[in-house]
Amino acid sequence: MVKATSTRPAHLLRRSPLHIAAMVGAAACMAGTAQAAVPPVYVHMNGANMFLENVVAVRPGQPVVFVDEDTGAHTIIGFNPATGATSKRFEGAVQGTPGPGHPVHTYSITFKHPGLKFYYCSVHAELTQEPGGRYVAKKRPTVHGFGDPMAGLIIVTTDPHLLADDPKTSSEKILPGYFGG
Numbered sequence: 605m606v607k608a609t610s611t612r613p614a615h616l617l618r619r620s621p622l623h624i625a626a627m628v629g630a631a632a633c634m635a636g637t638a639q640a641a642v643p644p645v646y647v648h649m650n651g652a653n654m655f656l657e658n659v660v661a662v663r664p665g666q667p668v669v670f671v672d673e674d675t676g677a678h679t680i681i682g683f684n685p686a687t688g689a690t691s692k693r694f695e696g697a698v699q700g701t702p703g704p705g706h707p708v709h710t711y712s713i714t715f716k717h718p719g720l721k722f723y724y725c726s727v728h729a730e731l732t733q734e735p736g737g738r739y740v741a742k743k744r745p746t747v748h749g750f751g752d753p754m755a756g757l758i759i760v761t762t763d764p765h766l767l768a769d770d771p772k773t774s775s776e777k778i779l780p781g782y783f784g785g
């Protein structure tokens with residue numbers, strides 16, 4: 605009895621590193637293929653203090669890249685509209701750029717699972733509680749812009765119809781005519 609139980613784990617231990625190595629190799633290969641096949645979805649900012657593509661859809665694992673074409677800095681902070689709690693993982697910040705020909709700063713994030721990912725820029729918007737209890741991002745009163753709050757939504761989905769609705773600009777990293785601030 606003792607012999608039998610000690611033999612089996614030893615047998616498994618001998619085999620498992622190889623087995624794990626094979627699995628990791630296969631997973632890395634698949635991940636590499638997936639990354640190559642799915643380009644990022646881009647969300648742009650300029651001096652209007654809003655996110656140009658403020659609703660985009662991405663697949664699980666597909667990167668969302670925020671591109672700051674503004675002279676000013678912005679943050680990109682995920683929040684839960686039910687509680688108003690901000691995310692510790694979805695928490696980005698991007699520096700501004702003097703304009704075309706200069707480095708443009710980006711923040712990239714991916715999500716593993718389908719869902720709705722709300723975010724806002726804490727410099728130019730603030731979370732306020734609606735009478736119904738939900739939290740929404742509103743333009744800070746002191747901030748200039750077009751009136752829309754600097755906030756947005758990422759829909760993480762495998763639905764091809766939602767994915768096909770992304771704005772054309774979200775497929776380009778730099779929008780040449782969009783610098784400003």
Ligand SMILES: [Cu+2]
Pocket residue numbers: 653677678679725726727728729754
């Ligand atoms: Cu901002």
